[in-house]
Amino acid sequence: MSDFTGEDEEIEMTSLLLENQKKLVMVTHDKSTFYAHDGKVDMWLEEGESYIRKKGQGRSLMTCEDMLDQLKNHAIPLFESLHEGCTGVFIFDQSSNHKAYVTDALVATHMVLKPKVVFENDKFIFKDTTFLRDGHIISQSFYETVFEAGRKGKGLVEKRQFVGVQRILQKCGLWMELDSSNLSRRWRMDCNGEETENHCYCACHLLASQPDFSGQKTALQEVVEEAGHIFELYPKFHCECNWIECYWGAAKCVARLNCDYSFKLLEKNLPSFLDSASPVAGSPSMIRRFYKKTWGYIEA
Numbered sequence: 001m002s003d004f005t006g007e008d009e010e011i012e013m014t015s016l017l018l019e020n021q022k023k024l025v026m027v028t029h030d031k032s033t034f035y036a037h038d039g040k041v042d043m044w045l046e047e048g049e050s051y052i053r054k055k056g057q058g059r060s061l062m063t064c065e066d067m068l069d070q071l072k073n074h075a076i077p078l079f080e081s082l083h084e085g086c087t088g089v090f091i092f093d094q095s096s097n098h099k100a101y102v103t104d105a106l107v108a109t110h111m112v113l114k115p116k117v118v119f120e121n122d123k124f125i126f127k128d129t130t131f132l133r134d135g136h137i138i139s140q141s142f143y144e145t146v147f148e149a150g151r152k153g154k155g156l157v158e159k160r161q162f163v164g165v166q167r168i169l170q171k172c173g174l175w176m177e178l179d180s181s182n183l184s185r186r187w188r189m190d191c192n193g194e195e196t197e198n199h200c201y202c203a204c205h206l207l208a209s210q211p212d213f214s215g216q217k218t219a220l221q222e223v224v225e226e227a228g229h230i231f232e233l234y235p236k237f238h239c240e241c242n243w244i245e246c247y248w249g250a251a252k253c254v255a256r257l258n259c260d261y262s263f264k265l266l267e268k269n270l271p272s273f274l275d276s277a278s279p280v281a282g283s284p285s286m287i288r289r290f291y292k293k294t295w296g297y298i299e300a
Contacts (some may be wrong), residue, residue, distance in 0.1 A: 001026060001089075023086045024230070024292075027079060028092060032248040034270060036263040067097065068219055076227045086227040093219060094236050099218050106216045108165070110210035111142075113189040115164045118143065126162075129212045131172050140171065144154055165189065165203050174206060241295045246290035250277035264278035 003013045017023060073091075079088050083269045092098045101107050104127040111126070118125070126142045141230055144163055147156040169175040176187045179201075191202035200206055212271045217225070224231040234241050247293070278287045 004288045004292065007284040009292070010283040010285070013116075024089050025079070025083050025086045025088045027075070027088045028244050029091065030242055030244045032252075034252065034266060034273075036266045037259075037261050044111050070225060071220065072223050075225070076229070078294065079229075081226075088224075089232060090224045090229055091232045091234060093234050093239070093242065098220055098233070100220075101216065101218045102181070102222070103280075106213045108204045111165050111168075111204075111207070112162070113165050113203060115167070115292065116162045118160045118162055131212065133173055133209065136163050140168065142168065158225055165207055169203060169207060170232075172210070174210075175203075187261075199253075238297075241292040241294055243287070243294040247277050247287055247291070250286060250290075 002017075005011045005013060015025065075090075076088070105124075105126055106126060106129060106152060107124075110124045128139065130137050130139050130140045132138075142162055144161055146159050146161045148159055149155075150157040179185050179187050188202045191205050217231075222233040239245050251273045254276045255270070257270060258273070259266075270275045
């Protein structure tokens with residue numbers, strides 16, 4: 001990865017690469033919300049003068065939209081046009097949104113123990129997979145067709161049914177009737193956090209430990225890696241590792257100095273507030289200094 005030097009951080013220094021190596025470029029992500037009433041905290045007043053601020057934070061403007069669409073159709077293509085032949089290291093914080101899965105992902109906690117009829121508006125529809133048993137690769141579908149009696153004697157009605165975790169594990173030869181930690185009780189679907197290293201405390205953890213489930217990637221990771229780039233997460237509770245936090249702070253400082261407590265002006269001037277910390281023309285010296293500063297924290 002590059003480093004920067006010079007009075008305005010205008011000189012980029014890169015390491016020599018081997019023939020089969022690609023330059024790595026860090027791409028950080030964060031979101032920020034700008035509020036119409038987020039003005040200066042302190043002000044000069046004459047003796048006896050008072051100023052009544054508007055209540056609340058006011059209307060807000062957030063600088064990111066749908067994450068997956070923005071990443072797949074905007075951020076990655078833009079990166080590849082700016083850094084041709086390079087590999088991006090896309091880094092996100094550990095927000096729950098960044099750990100979300102696509103609707104067909106193999107996530108054991110989204111499944112139920114017993115068979116269940118599937119409806120069109122069900123949130124999760126799991127994709128087919130395979131598993132290895134006795135040296136043979138066996139296909140695994142999580143759904144089957146069943147027939148139920150229709151209402152008022154209308155005959156049989158065809159329905160699609162999720163087979164349930166119990167039958168999935170039975171097919172894999174992993175189902176246990178009794179709890180290995182307490183043979184006097186039946187095996188549970190969920191052990192409520194009592195999981196041990198052998199993953200046998202409950203059916204949910206045992207299924208989640210299988211290769212196809214444990215190897216399931218989040219939605220963001222799938223998008224990044226399908227494009228040939230690297231996906232990473234920042235450590236929890238360490239926002240100082242993300243230099244864009246400094247960028248938001250610099251932009252918000254300018255926004256506060258120019259705040260007139262109207263959403264209309266905020267919406268109009270937000271691009272210029274952002275450009276003040278990272279100018280379109282010339283070397284982005286400020287943001288490169290932020291980048292170097294956070295690397296000091298990371299390497300400390």
